[in-house]
Amino acid sequence: MSVTTRSTRTTPPAALAGGVVGLLLLAGASVMIGVADVSWEVLWVSRIPRTVALVLAGAALAVCGLLMQLLVRNRFVEPSTVGTTEAAGLGLVAVTLLAPGAPLMVKMAVAALFALAGTWLFLRVVRLMPVRETILVPLIGLMLGGVIGALTTFLAFHHDLLQTLNSWMTGDFSGILAGRYELLWLVAGLVVVAFLAADRFTVAGMGESFSVNAGLDHRAVVAVGLTIVSVVSAVVVVTVGVIPFLGLVVPNLVSMLLGDNARRGLPWVAVLGAGLVLACDIIGRLVRYPYEIPVGTVMGVLGAAFFLYVLLKRAPRAD
Structure with a gap:
């Protein structure tokens, strides 16, 4: 179960600055789009x-996808393809x-403890595989997530919590208001921690033997x-529900460009x-304006298409 090593490419700081400018433009468009007329109250309570x-x-989910791909050493894994998000939903129920x-x-x-347990269960199952084909790993993760999701749905149905469960498992930002999103600042701190430990994650992604020889505590980093x-x-x-495939799409695109x-x-x-x-949210708010399509739905369609593309591209072809 190895990762194909790509050559590391460099990009000028101006390119990243251009990306930040593009992000700010999308953020500005997001703030201005909506059914209600723009006012200071609407801006501060809802739009911003x-x-x-x-x-x-x-940002946080994309970074999580990169971390999982490094630690599992597989380009096809991210929280929604290994059962992590389904386990978090089970914990909430x-x-x-x-x-x-x-x-x-x-x-x-x-929910975090259940998500951690679900992720470790996936890793345990992968280690027990006699043959660790690159393409089989995410498929096993999807099946594991399906089993956990089925158990969660059964419990929710039995206790009349299906509507609540659907709100958790659909990435929807329409209910975000001031006072109901601040928990997300915690993930910003975790992204900073990931950046500070980025070199260790890079070394850990080269395998346990290499990490130990380099003097790194591989298990602690994982x-x-x-x-x-x-x-x-x-x-x-x-806070907002599940946004599938984001951690799969973005890290793979960046890896193609930067190594x-x-x-x-x-x-x-x-x-x-x-x-x-932001782009998926803008699309979801404009396609059926003044109604909204949840971000998770838009990202699920785009992400699933990209996932299939990468799978077909990497799959061995018969002569």
């Missing part, structure tokens, strides 16, 4: 919080049933990386991840 939430969630009055932070903590992924996934699911160095690629991954979520 929604745009900030889009940027934070998009469990804490809702056992402690319906629990504070939001408690629900987030339980634990830190998976903890970041699990907490970010839980926070995003609790596999995490420190060089992380800023681009964060900027493009935030920009892609």
